[in-house]
Amino acid sequence: MIKTQQLNKEFGSSQAVAGVSLEVQRGEIFGLVGPDGAGKTTLIRMICGLITPDSGSVRLALPEPTAEQGAFGYMPQKFSLYGDLTVMENINFFGSMYGLGRKTVGQRADEILQITNLIQFKKRFADNLSGGMKQKLALTCALISRPQLLVLDEPTFGVDPESRKEFWKILYQLNKGGMTILVSTPYMDEAELCKKVGFMNNGKLVAVDTPGNLKGSFPYRVLEVKAATREPEIFSQGKEILDANFYGYKYHLVVRDHQAALEEIRSILAKRDILLYSVAEVAATMENVFVVLAEQGVV
Numbered sequence: 001m002i003k004t005q006q007l008n009k010e011f012g013s014s015q016a017v018a019g020v021s022l023e024v025q026r027g028e029i030f031g032l033v034g035p036d037g038a039g040k041t042t043l044i045r046m047i048c049g050l051i052t053p054d055s056g057s058v059r060l061a062l063p064e065p066t067a068e069q070g071a072f073g074y075m076p077q078k079f080s081l082y083g084d085l086t087v088m089e090n091i092n093f094f095g096s097m098y099g100l101g102r103k104t105v106g107q108r109a110d111e112i113l114q115i116t117n118l119i120q121f122k123k124r125f126a127d128n129l130s131g132g133m134k135q136k137l138a139l140t141c142a143l144i145s146r147p148q149l150l151v152l153d154e155p156t157f158g159v160d161p162e163s164r165k166e167f168w169k170i171l172y173q174l175n176k177g178g179m180t181i182l183v184s185t186p187y188m189d190e191a192e193l194c195k196k197v198g199f200m201n202n203g204k205l206v207a208v209d210t211p212g213n214l215k216g217s218f219p220y221r222v223l224e225v226k227a228a229t230r231e232p233e234i235f236s237q238g239k240e241i242l243d244a245n246f247y248g249y250k251y252h253l254v255v256r257d258h259q260a261a262l263e264e265i266r267s268i269l270a271k272r273d274i275l276l277y278s279v280a281e282v283a284a285t286m287e288n289v290f291v292v293l294a295e296q297g298v299v
């Protein structure tokens, strides 16, 4: 449904997007993942036709939009609505931009607001909505044309975890109904929810695959360590430890060699007279995959 070839975009001396060739198939939820400044927004804007690439091409295989079904909906990163208009007034405004009649917008709005759980807030000013609700209103507006392709730029950035979960449930529901979704996110837990993930950094797309395949091809092991300490950094200097994360009562350590790492863990703790409770191997997460790619300089 989306095909880009060798897309490039420079801003002054900074290469925001560098040679990105990407394919999003119909029916996918494709996640663009990467840190701030990776180039996700610039890529999305080129895909949506909002900025012109320096070179390369974008092809969208979308049928002509009709009154019944739009081509694509776009939800930008920054809040794009009018705070001094109510929920329904914002929706009407977007509907009129798509050339839809008031009656059609009203009917569709009721359907979508049921899905996004905003139905009882129709008369509330957008400024008075919570952060999560504002995002859901922006989504409602992006959906008013009933698009076949939905493009969302960091839609849950800065939103609380509960609202993020709810937002993703809605995306799944839309996808089940046949909508293709391209979504960018800085959150690795959201990357796990995509059918396919493209990792971006420094303007480049460095890995594209399903979360399962990305984790399956992870070349290292992850050890969960529990010990009588709560020092976040205690394992950070280990030579056998490629990445260490502390979760309050346990550590997740990315290691090359299980046995060598175990010896090092024991030695670090023994030197400080700290009791080791347990070590168990656990499955790699997308965060593990991403951090190691980044540390290897691949990303």
Ligand SMILES: Nc1ncnc2c1ncn2[C@@H]1O[C@H](COP(=O)(O)OP(=O)(O)OP(=O)(O)O)[C@@H](O)[C@H]1O
Binding pocket: 011, 012, 014, 015, 016, 034, 035, 036, 037, 038, 039, 040, 041, 042, 043, 154
């Ligand atoms: N209009 C612009 N003018 C100048 N530089 C820009 C412009 N837009 C983006 N950049 C630069 O291009 C690079 C990529 O930015 P982009 O916003 O695409 O990344 P991103 O992955 O979406 O990050 P973020 O989540 O922080 O928006 C950054 O270095 C950014 O400063």
